[in-house]
Amino acid sequence: MSELVLHDDELDEDCYRVRLFLSLLGLEARRVAVDVVPGGEQDSPGFRAVSPAGLLPVLRIDGQMVCGAGGALLALAHGRPEWLPEARAAFARVAHWLQFAGGPLRATLLMRRACLFGGVGDEQSARRRAAVGALRIMEDHLAHRRLEGGTWFVGDGPTVADIALFPAAALCRDWGEEYSAYPALRRWVRAVRGLPGFVTMPGIPDYG
Amino acid sequence: MSGTREGGWYPLMLSADLEPGTVAGSTVLGRDLAVRRDREGQAHVWDDRCPHRGMRLSLGFVREGALACLYHGWRFGADGRCVHIPAHPDLSPPGTIRAAPLRVAECHGLVWASVEEDGPLPEVDAVAWVPVRSLRIEAPWQDVARAVGVPDGHRAAVLDRDVEGRVLAALLPVREGACMLHLLAAASAGVERLHDLADWGQDVRARAEERAGQVFLAGVVA
Numbered sequence: 070m071s072e073l074v075l076h077d078d079e080l081d082e083d084c085y086r087v088r089l090f091l092s093l094l095g096l097e098a099r100r101v102a103v104d105v106v107p108g109g110e111q112d113s114p115g116f117r118a119v120s121p122a123g124l125l126p127v128l129r130i131d132g133q134m135v136c137g138a139g140g141a142l143l144a145l146a147h148g149r150p151e152w153l154p155e156a157r158a159a160f161a162r163v164a165h166w167l168q169f170a171g172g173p174l175r176a177t178l179l180m181r182r183a184c185l186f187g188g189v190g191d192e193q194s195a196r197r198r199a200a201v202g203a204l205r206i207m208e209d210h211l212a213h214r215r216l217e218g219g220t221w222f223v224g225d226g227p228t229v230a231d232i233a234l235f236p237a238a239a240l241c242r243d244w245g246e247e248y249s250a251y252p253a254l255r256r257w258v259r260a261v262r263g264l265p266g267f268v269t270m271p272g273i274p275d276y277g
Numbered sequence: 278m279s280g281t282r283e284g285g286w287y288p289l290m291l292s293a294d295l296e297p298g299t300v301a302g303s304t305v306l307g308r309d310l311a312v313r314r315d316r317e318g319q320a321h322v323w324d325d326r327c328p329h330r331g332m333r334l335s336l337g338f339v340r341e342g343a344l345a346c347l348y349h350g351w352r353f354g355a356d357g358r359c360v361h362i363p364a365h366p367d368l369s370p371p372g373t374i375r376a377a378p379l380r381v382a383e384c385h386g387l388v389w390a391s392v393e394e395d396g397p398l399p400e401v402d403a404v405a406w407v408p409v410r411s412l413r414i415e416a417p418w419q420d421v422a423r424a425v426g427v428p429d430g431h432r433a434a435v436l437d438r439d440v441e442g443r444v445l446a447a448l449l450p451v452r453e454g455a456c457m458l459h460l461l462a463a464a465s466a467g468v469e470r471l472h473d474l475a476d477w478g479q480d481v482r483a484r485a486e487e488r489a490g491q492v493f494l495a496g497v498v499a
């Protein structure tokens with residue numbers, strides 16, 4: 070594998086997904102900082118030349134640019150069956166959750182940004198309800214998984230789906246959701262935190 | 278609330294959800310609590326306020342058998358007394374620095390705390406209960422209690438809702454208009470039955486929230 074390069078914003082949870090996965094895989098990437106807040110650098114011509122839609126992060130892998138967390142996670146997981154199962158049924162389950170992470174679960178990220186940077190409080194809104202609804206889908210799935218002795222979203226070990234989903238749960242307090250409402254998520258967050266190579270981001274406490 | 282048969286005892290969480298060496302948060306009638314289990318398996322419940330600067334202890338972590346506050350690392354032992362202050366490692370902290378402990382009991386697969394005046398713990402058939410799950414419901418606890426068939430004035434009951442085996446339901450009033458519903462099954466239940474009960478809990482949640490005018494529907498958002 071040639072040199073890995075990650076165009077990265079320290080405070081962005083999409084970038085964190087990829088940093089976390091790199092660390093769990095024991096890989097180093099050269100980091101190129103993108104100043105999103107307050108610089109707005111994701112919209113600069115220079116960055117748009119790298120990422121035409123302004124998506125972060127951008128991973129350069131084997132000479133290819135992959136834009137966005139979902140794509141970058143898949144590119145890193147490729148050829149690692151322990152993180153991305155090959156059997157079609159298990160692959161389909163992982164694909165299902167990756168799609169969820171890039172779709173309905175975005176509501177949690179938007180809520181968090183609105184609370185941290187947009188001065189939004191804890192009032193009810195369509196966006197907050199959609200975000201709570203998305204967390205509940207994860208909570209319900211993990212509650213069922215546990216009844217059959219499962220800890221992870223798919224199968225017997227962590228997959229790239231767990232990594233894609235993790236920040237939304239770990240950062241929910243930033244927009245006013247308490248772990249006490251999500252006991253199954255809380256247990257799973259602990260399990261992810263216990264993986265060798267786990268790293269935090271600002272907003273996810275480091276117990277040192 | 279003191280009219281309920283269970284006196285001041287409230288079911289905080291499933292015992293299975295409190296792993297040794299961890300701390301979790303819980304809220305009873307708007308009062309925030311830190312719930313932790315030490316490595317020996319004993320559960321402790323304190324007010325969720327660090328005696329140092331009032332930050333939430335439930336966000337901390339367990340270190341060397343004590344609960345460490347996330348903010349400045351003060352550590353508190355089983356009785357709530359402060360045992361270590363990192364900024365003054367050689368100081369043995371005065372006994373007056375103390376987190377406020379509540380009385381705790383564990384039975385029927387649940388962690389209970391005595392929040393108001395003491396009273397008897399709820400009497401439930403002493404069979405082994407296996408945890409199904411807990412659900413947060415944005416609806417008044419009395420409404421959920423009525424819907425699942427817990428008799429008036431109780432926060433926990435064995436339901437005789439169907440013939441397939443007994444179910445223990447326990448309700449924690451979190452605040453006005455929000456509660457946790459804990460579900461457990463008689464130990465004879467198979468995995469299929471546990472899945473059915475978990476689904477039933479989701480159904481109870483959806484109906485209660487619909488009555489309360491609270492709908493949480495995920496979807497693709499702009």
Ligand code: FES
Binds near residue numbers: 332346
């Ligand atoms: S607030 Fe807990 S140690 Fe300072």
